Every structure is written in C-alpha cells, then in structure tokens.
Amino acid sequence: MDGPGRRRGPRGDLSREAVLAAAERVLRAEGLAGLSLRAVAREAGTAPNAVYTYVPTMAALRNDLADAFLARLDLDLLLPEGSRGPDQPVGAGGPPEDPRETLRRFLQHVLEHFEGSPRLVELLAGQRVVGAGALALHEALLTFFENRLGWDLARAADATLFLTEWVHGHLVLGPSNAQPLDPDVARRADLSAHPRSAAALQLPAGAALGLPLRALFGDPAV
Structure with missing residues (x-):
C-alpha cells in the first residue's frame, strides 16, 4: 500500500x-x-x-519545500553523547554531558546546514513553516530545554523562539558584520563622539555561537 x-x-x-x-x-x-x-x-x-x-498551491509548495529542508537536520545531536534516549530526564543515568556543549554542537550543525543552502534560508525567512520537519525540530528543542535543563515549558518555548530568530538573524547579518570596516567610511564618521562604539569596533570578533549560549546560560566564559 x-x-x-x-x-x-x-x-x-x-x-x-x-x-x-x-x-x-x-x-x-x-x-x-x-x-x-x-x-x-x-x-x-x-x-x-x-x-x-x-x-x-504555491503556499503549499513553499511550506512543504521548507519543511523538507528542516527535516534533514540531525536532531539526535541534541541528545547527550551516550544518552539512552531523547526523554532521559535531568539526573538520570551517568554524568550527563554539559548541555552547553550539546547545544553548541547542534547549533554548529544547523549553521552549516543552512549556510550551504542560502536559497532555502531565504524561503524559510519569508514564512512560518508547519509540517513534520518543523514540528520535530520544535519538539526536540523543547525536550532539550525541559529535560536537560529542567526549565518549564514557558521558558523552554522562549528559548526555542530565541534560537530560531538568532539563527535567521545571524545568517542574514553575519556575513556583513564579518567584513572589516572600510577605512574611508570610518574616516568620514565622527567616531570621537561615540567612544564606546569606537572601542567596540576595535575588538576582535567573538565566536558566533558564544552569543546565543551566553544569552541563554548567562555564563561569560561560554
């Protein structure tokens, strides 16, 4: 059948x-x-x-195409190494992997998957996607935050939304932010009136994944 x-x-x-x-x-x-x-x-x-x-319809085509792209993400990366299953609660089994490392590994995979398909990222950014792939991703992230960190559903949902929007923002703005400031443009701007911004522009670029991890976990060492 x-x-x-x-x-x-x-x-x-x-x-x-x-x-x-x-x-x-x-x-x-x-x-x-x-x-x-x-x-x-x-x-x-x-x-x-x-x-x-x-x-x-075209709406159905765009939705299903984007959903199929999301379905190719490896959600098993959200499981701790050596985990017995996706629903293992906090404190079960042996010493758990640091959830920050689990999330870092997964986000790196997501960025690599998306960066290789800019047309599909553009499609994703233009609409809300509902389907098996999108729902599986959403469920896996909620499960990670609830079971690995012990967060309630409201906080887990906020974190999931934050990561979704950060990934899209990073993919759109990251390439331009990584470019050095043009010297002629810098000379024309009166940076002396904005000393903190001037100093910040001289700082080395931080690791991209450190930003969302610090925001979620509040650890400056991440």
Missing part, C-alpha cells in the same frame, strides 16, 4: 518527494523569483496538473 508520500497521481512514477526534489532544484538554480508550479512541472518532466496533486 502506498504511503502518503507515494500517493499515486496522474503519473504513476511521480511522488511528493519527486515534486519537492524538482522544486528544490528550481529554487537553487533560479531563486524565489523563478519558483512556480509550472517551473516545477517542467523540471519534473510532467504537466502542471500532475504537480497540483501533491502541492495544490
């Missing part, structure tokens, strides 16, 4: 996975401006009506 991803449409060899794979190729090649149901149909070698069987 065919599963939901293999639901038979007008063409027996077409599937939801094949449609989304064609959509991702279009997005990577042509960007959001070139993503359309007709372009996906051409890439998949089928008629637009066949694509509508699996993604009836």
